[in-house]
Amino acid sequence: MIYNGSNKFYSNRRSYIQLHGNVCYDCYLTLDHFVCCNCDGEFLSDRYGTDDLCITCANEKVSNCLNYTFKPCPNFYKTKEEEKNDNLLFLGIELECGCSPTYHNVINFITKNANSFYYMKRDASIPAYGCEVVTHPATLDYHLNKAEWKNLLDSAKSYELESDNDRCGIHIHMSRIFFDSKDIYNIDYLVNNFSDFWKKIARRESHYSAYVSKNAREWGRQTTDRHCALNLSNPYTIELRIFKGTLDINILFAYIEITNCLANFVKTIDNINVVINIVMYTIIMISCRVKFLKECENPENII
Secondary structure (H helix, E strand, C coil): CEECCCCCEECCCCCCCCCCCCCCHHHHHHCCEEECCCCCCEEEHHHECCCCCEHHHHHHHCCCEECCCCCCCCCCECCHHHCCCCCCCCEEEEEEEECCCCCHHHHHHHHHHCCCCEEEEECCCCCCCCEEEEECCECHHHHHHCCCHHHHHHHHHHCCCECCCCCCEEEEEEEHHHCCHHHHHHHHHHHHCCHHHHHHHHCCCCHHHECCCCCCCCCCCCCCCCCECEECCCCCEEEEEEEECCCCHHHHHHHHHHHHHHHHHHCCCCCHHHHHHHHHHHHHHHHCCHHHHHHCCCHHHCC
């Protein structure tokens, strides 16, 4: 038996198997395995996708799962009641997920049932076949009452997608045109200067959404790293990256409502230092749903 140094064991008959870990030939003979009809690779059964394809080939076969760099021309969604309002905040959601081996089934569901409001992209930063569900920008009212979030999240659960873990997050993009420079200064100050508060609300702390210490002249200005709690580097959006992933619609809606409340509140602030405590309590009391607070661990410590 010869190990060739590239995650393959060879027998004297040159049979081999490609695996996540190293498997000797004797063990290989006792395990269920198959040959992918596309790449001709030989794999253990846990690498089976569908239609006699390995997971990699099965996922690549699905063109609806887009590359991470894909950025379509945005469509802006709002309700009929909002049609005549030109001063609206639009929110775009990125929901990161770790996927099951057959996640292309849920990709097909998204593309067939979401009226182009959602699309799915690959995300290599997430282990276990990472992907992210991305929405076009929409108003709060549209997200809560028109978008088919329940069908999407229920389907994601049924196909064994996972989001509520340490590696997956939810990023919410706010339309930059909604804010002036003072507003951006205020929102940057509120998020980064009160990190302990936001960590409890967001249910996580991650190096992908690091809170940044700044002096007075730096508030409202982007740092060199886009992986921060409030990413200001995008030309058309302000991205709040702090939230832990979830497939629970109540928690997701709470995140969206919190972001919407924060965005609208900063536009009312003249002296940020005077109202800072009111801001924090208002965001929680107005935005968080009762069920969300009940499901949080020790919710009394949040407020």
